[in-house]
Amino acid sequence: MAGDFFFAVGDVLSSETTYSSGWRLAVALGFVAVGEWIAERAGTINISVEGAMLAGAFAAAMGYDASGSVAVGLLIGAAAGLLVGAVQAHFSHNLTANQFVVGLTLNILVLGLASFLNSSLKPETATAHVFEVPGLVEIPLLGPALFGQPWPLYLLYPLVPLAWWLVYRTRWGLEVRAVGENPQAADVSSIDVNARRRQAVYIAGITSGLGGGYLLLGQVGWFEDAIVGGQGFIAIAAVIFGGWTLRGAMLGCLLFGSANSFRLSLPAVGHPLNSELLSSLPFVLTICVMALFAHRTREPQSLARPFIRGLR
Amino acid sequence: MTSPAAELRGITKRFGAVVACDNVDLALQRGEIHGILGENGAGKSTLMKVLIGLVLPDAGAIRIDGEQRRIRDPAEAAELGIGMVHQHFSLVEPLTVWENVILGERTRLDAAAARRRVGEISERYGLAIDPDERISDLSAGLRQRVEIIKCLRRDPAIVILDEPTSVLTPGESEQLFEVLRLVVERENKAVALVSHKLDEVLAATDRITIMRAGAVVDRRETGDADAPGLARAMVGRPVSLRSAGAALGHIEGLEDGVAASEPEAGNGPEATGPPPVLSIRDARARGRDRRTLLDGLSLDVRPGEIVGVAGVEGNGQAALSDLLSSLLPLEGGTVRVRDERPLPGRPGAMAAAGVAVVPADRHESGCVLDMTVAENLTLVSPPRARTGRALLDSAGRAILDRTGRRAHAERLIEQFGIQTPGADAPMWSLSGGNQQRVVLARELSGDPAVLVAAQPTRGLDVGAIEYVSERLREAAADGVAVLLISTELEEVLDLADRIVVIFRGRIVGEMDRADLDVERLGLLMSGAQEAAAS
Numbered sequence A: 001m002a003g004d005f006f007f008a009v010g011d012v013l014s015s016e017t018t019y020s021s022g023w024r025l026a027v028a029l030g031f032v033a034v035g036e037w038i039a040e041r042a043g044t045i046n047i048s049v050e051g052a053m054l055a056g057a058f059a060a061a062m063g064y065d066a067s068g069s070v071a072v073g074l075l076i077g078a079a080a081g082l083l084v085g086a087v088q089a090h091f092s093h094n095l096t097a098n099q100f101v102v103g104l105t106l107n108i109l110v111l112g113l114a115s116f117l118n119s120s121l122k123p124e125t126a127t128a129h130v131f132e133v134p135g136l137v138e139i140p141l142l143g144p145a146l147f148g149q150p151w152p153l154y155l156l157y158p159l160v161p162l163a164w165w166l167v168y169r170t171r172w173g174l175e176v177r178a179v180g181e182n183p184q185a186a187d188v189s190s191i192d193v194n195a196r197r198r199q200a201v202y203i204a205g206i207t208s209g210l211g212g213g214y215l216l217l218g219q220v221g222w223f224e225d226a227i228v229g230g231q232g233f234i235a236i237a238a239v240i241f242g243g244w245t246l247r248g249a250m251l252g253c254l255l256f257g258s259a260n261s262f263r264l265s266l267p268a269v270g271h272p273l274n275s276e277l278l279s280s281l282p283f284v285l286t287i288c289v290m291a292l293f294a295h296r297t298r299e300p301q302s303l304a305r306p307f308i309r310g311l312r
Numbered sequence B: 001m002t003s004p005a006a007e008l009r010g011i012t013k014r015f016g017a018v019v020a021c022d023n024v025d026l027a028l029q030r031g032e033i034h035g036i037l038g039e040n041g042a043g044k045s046t047l048m049k050v051l052i053g054l055v056l057p058d059a060g061a062i063r064i065d066g067e068q069r070r071i072r073d074p075a076e077a078a079e080l081g082i083g084m085v086h087q088h089f090s091l092v093e094p095l096t097v098w099e100n101v102i103l104g105e106r107t108r109l110d111a112a113a114a115r116r117r118v119g120e121i122s123e124r125y126g127l128a129i130d131p132d133e134r135i136s137d138l139s140a141g142l143r144q145r146v147e148i149i150k151c152l153r154r155d156p157a158i159v160i161l162d163e164p165t166s167v168l169t170p171g172e173s174e175q176l177f178e179v180l181r182l183v184v185e186r187e188n189k190a191v192a193l194v195s196h197k198l199d200e201v202l203a204a205t206d207r208i209t210i211m212r213a214g215a216v217v218d219r220r221e222t223g224d225a226d227a228p229g230l231a232r233a234m235v236g237r238p239v240s241l242r243s244a245g246a247a248l249g250h251i252e253g254l255e256d257g258v259a260a261s262e263p264e265a266g267n268g269p270e271a272t273g274p275p276p277v278l279s280i281r282d283a284r285a286r287g288r289d290r291r292t293l294l295d296g297l298s299l300d301v302r303p304g305e306i307v308g309v310a311g312v313e314g315n316g317q318a319a320l321s322d323l324l325s326s327l328l329p330l331e332g333g334t335v336r337v338r339d340e341r342p343l344p345g346r347p348g349a350m351a352a353a354g355v356a357v358v359p360a361d362r363h364e365s366g367c368v369l370d371m372t373v374a375e376n377l378t379l380v381s382p383p384r385a386r387t388g389r390a391l392l393d394s395a396g397r398a399i400l401d402r403t404g405r406r407a408h409a410e411r412l413i414e415q416f417g418i419q420t421p422g423a424d425a426p427m428w429s430l431s432g433g434n435q436q437r438v439v440l441a442r443e444l445s446g447d448p449a450v451l452v453a454a455q456p457t458r459g460l461d462v463g464a465i466e467y468v469s470e471r472l473r474e475a476a477a478d479g480v481a482v483l484l485i486s487t488e489l490e491e492v493l494d495l496a497d498r499i500v501v502i503f504r505g506r507i508v509g510e511m512d513r514a515d516l517d518v519e520r521l522g523l524l525m526s527g528a529q530e531a532a533a534s
Helices: A002-013 A016-041 A049-067 A070-093 A099-121 A143-147 A151-169 A171-181 A183-188 A193-220 A231-241 A246-268 A275-279 A281-293 B044-052 B074-079 B097-101 B111-125 B140-152 B170-187 B198-204 B227-235 B241-248 B254-260 B317-324 B349-353 B362-366 B373-377 B382-387 B402-415 B432-444 B462-477 B489-495 B518-525 B528-533
Strands: A130-132 A148-150 B006-015 B018-028 B032-037 B059-064 B067-069 B082-085 B158-162 B190-195 B207-212 B215-221 B278-286 B292-301 B306-310 B332-337 B355-358 B450-454 B481-485 B498-503 B506-512
Touching: A016 A049, A016 A143, A016 A148, A016 A151, A016 A171, A016 A193, A016 A231, A016 A246, A049 A070, A049 A099, A049 A193, A049 A231, A070 A099, A070 A151, A070 A193, A130 A151, A143 A148, A148 A151, A148 A193, A151 A171, A151 A193, A151 A246, A171 A183, A171 A193, A183 A193, A193 A231, A231 A246, A231 A281, A246 A275, A246 A281, B006 B044, B018 B032, B018 B044, B018 B059, B018 B190, B018 B215, B032 B044, B032 B170, B032 B198, B044 B059, B044 B074, B044 B082, B044 B158, B044 B190, B074 B082, B082 B140, B097 B111, B097 B140, B111 B140, B111 B170, B140 B170, B158 B170, B170 B190, B170 B198, B170 B518, B190 B198, B198 B227, B207 B227, B215 B227, B278 B317, B292 B306, B292 B317, B292 B332, B292 B481, B306 B462, B306 B489, B317 B355, B317 B450, B317 B481, B332 B349, B349 B355, B355 B432, B362 B432, B373 B402, B373 B432, B402 B432, B432 B462, B450 B462, B462 B481, B462 B489, B481 B489, B489 B518, B498 B518, B506 B518
Parallel strands: B032 B190, B032 B207, B082 B158, B158 B190, B292 B506, B306 B481, B306 B498, B355 B450, B450 B481
Antiparallel strands: A130 A148, B006 B018, B006 B059, B059 B067, B207 B215, B278 B292, B278 B332, B498 B506
């Protein structure tokens, strides 16, 4: 039995489709994680990224249905994500409501709304065409995974260095980091703490919406209620796993994405492992990783704490 | 005569029913260091926050260079040439020196220019610092250097310093005052130095304004001022300088006081005294971020003595207090209380072994503000804690004995003279001094073997300080081993029979009250001894 399993693992590891699907799943997480990373650096654990992703996926479906263009679909998806982010930001950093309660409520609200609208509107969708980057796609094993994918996937490639530059090389990014660590210090240095925090949450909303749109138009091809199915939460876990560094967060996405693809490809190569059991793999991995790393890393010092002027 | 750099007229600010500033006038002249002296809560900080735009006054006017201005936030203050060196909350630890210095500016981020700017300022004022160092790696003295550079980077005409020496060693304080003198004489700036310490105001300023209960009670030229007169003005009644020393930070003359006062009978430990009741050996601990908190700390406290732990804030005082509150597990070393070896970090272990703690932060860990006085007094009834069955009381019941607890609480209110409308009044309705009495009453009511008092008088007025000091002395006289952890050197000098100095998580020196040497103490606190030894 164990031998069979290892043979199957070997098959999976030598198959190009494993890498392709792992990369695709990692990219879906990556879109969310890149924005969530910024939001967390500014001090928000933005759990409504799950909802923003779902809103993005559904809005992208509607946008594609209406226009027939993947680009328009993605744009509308990003806008829907921004809307969810804006609500989250307003409630948690204007009205200083508990950010988790707001996020939880938003997630449930979006799920209900998308499910209802989907059953009544039934948008017609398709997947974006595959674009093979000439030359690079020839790289053995990894080429097709990295450079032979539906084109929306490539949007993440410039997004990651852009986010890094924004956070580490601009004044806005410096203020975001300051606000997440010590909002009082930022305040006396005449920085508008809650404005920076809101802006960071907007960005998380946009990239999550884009991630949802990518999931629909670049990967799945049709809308279903379970299309996101906790991937937003896994992206949050990836940020934590990465110790609040961008590199670490992206590595986390790759790890969790691969785990996910593993569960998809093991049955495909004919191994009779229970797929329901396997579908819990990324979550089990997340919990293990959190147990190992939760105490090692340095989180932003005022993560998840609201800032009210005048109160210490 | 030219108009003052800043002039505040009739400033009034209320917070609810409390009047923080009551019709206050103040003029800051160029080329002068202006001391603003007062006890905690006298309204000094509020007044300065009005000038910097962090607090909006209810009434009054501000003139800058003779022109009336409204200052609504720190950015507006900065534009008018007002800068402030904040003591708390103003540096972001994980960021570097240069990142902190330029925080809040509006120009494009230019790391090279920022580094250059930090270099220029540090050279101009003799404030050496590496711009790429992270704040979290810097000592308190260096952090303040960064604060000052951050303030001076915009070349302000008016510089405000709020209690700048509370985390500095005596040597570092002197350096700071030299820089201030330079700023005033060479660049003709106006400096406001807010302090509750008599000696530094006397030593460093040209003019003194004394505040009490939100109002200005006296103004002097520093040359005409003397310590007893200032102390009287600050407190509002004649005080013995010795007892005021702890409150007002007056060290001068204290050595005489110490020499004159013989240790009270039975209060001083004999050379062959009783065995220690509290004995910490080679304690090592690290924080969650792997930073070393305790680095081989060893300490003994005998029954009936007060051991004072002196040191600059942030050298392991909090960790020591946490260790004795069962909040901090050790990586190595032992704690022995009488014949027991309570497991460090196990909830309630220290309390069960007979250690009572008055924590440094009353509101965070000393009491529950939203519960009543009676509930706070009986929150942990120590006899129960000692049974080790935390949810049962001494009679083995799991249900609260309401009448018994209430009677107990009322006894304590009477015994400790706690001023409260009643046992059922909410804790937050009490003054700071009375809240501290509640904490003391609760901790002492369980007949502890060891009493740990961390910053027991922080933020209290003189009367409350006298009371707390008296209670600590009484506890020692009753045979309790008292460990006083305080960053107020004067308080340690006033109370302790034996003084140990904590530096970077270990005890680096010790002296008996009889052979006190303030200079050596200062050197020990700054770690100079360590450096010389290694």
